[in-house]
Amino acid sequence: MTSSETAPVAIISRNDDSRLGTPLLVFLHGYGSNEQDLMGLSRYLPEEFTYLSVRAPLQAGPGFSWFPLTQEIDYSIESVGQSVETLWELLEPLSKQHSSITLLGFSQGMAMATSLARYQRDAIAAVVGLSGFAVEPRDLEIFDDEKVLQNPIPLFWGRDLADPVITRDKIEYTLKWVSQYTELTSETYPQIGHSVSMEELEDVDAFLKKVVLGRE
Template identity: 90%
Template sequence: MTSSDTAPVAIISRNDDSRLGTPLLVFLHGYGSNEQDLMGLSRYLPEEFTYLSARAPLQAGPGFCWFPLTQEIDYSSEAVSHSVVALWQLLEPLSKQHSSITLLGFSQGMAMATSLARYQREAITAVVGLSGFAVEPRDLEIFDDEKLQQNPIPLFWGRDLADPVITQDKIAFTLGWVSKHAELTSETYPQIGHSVSMDELEDVDAFLKKVVLGQE
């Protein structure tokens, strides 16, 4: 399915009337990957959800990215803003068809997930960030962090403290940002590096059941 020439391509776990009224979870892949990458995680997560996986709009080697990165994983605010708005163009029509929208982002996908929550707080129920970071605003007018301070987003953040990819300045900013803007569930997983583990997926499953589905 596609939304427009500027919005990301996406695949969805069910595209018939059975998805209407269900909670929607949106997978946002990392740099250089594609929409197929995270979809397999859905088998370990609650069956009540409909799962959608979006492809980032920019080419990055054999895959795609949400915004260009340098070796220091720096980025331009303009590119972040463009991708966030494009992603919302894809999700806004779906938001009217589902009971809630939750975002799950890996690596750069976590930057996108937290950024979309900063852009459309009322539309996003919760965020799951895996081995990623939040971007610094840098005059990004689309972010409304004040609204998030008033209504913090439930956020699960899982990572390895020794992640070899996400730089310490990005982690430091994210630690400060989540303290003011999120209801944080933070878990660390030694030895996973820049990846996802089964223990982590079990914790994500529990988080989604509690925060989104209201199950104890």
């Protein structure tokens, strides 16, 4: 761990025996934010879940990031792998205490959510990605896309087609990847920019109830 990294920090919606055996949903925030950012979304999502929100390990301005970004939203593939492995070290013990693990990532958090699912496919029930992208692996050996191909990930991907932050090359790769490796639910929301809307949260709620909780 470098001096710019912090120990894992997380907040959880219930931290007593009532969470044991419940489905766990893990919030992964965007670049420059923190673990408080997404926790409030839980009030709009199914009450059956226990909600865990994790702080990214690297300092980024007033907040934190999962891996360094340039202004062009390029990234170090090595640092992606390190953050994915660190996140799984935190979640792996919890996976034994909950009925399932679902990941919800916003922006860079979607990159982390899809990356962790590609690293530990058998452990992840579903992924929700909001205004984000999937990482192009290049030489990242921890991704097991062959396993994902055999068992595609249920993925909800919500975004504004005119998102001003996620660059076109990231979207083009993500479009290609999700079409091959996921059971995709894709929705677009005009005028939300790089944010989350109530309509989108209603769609995420329905997705979670259907895909993870088995309700129609």
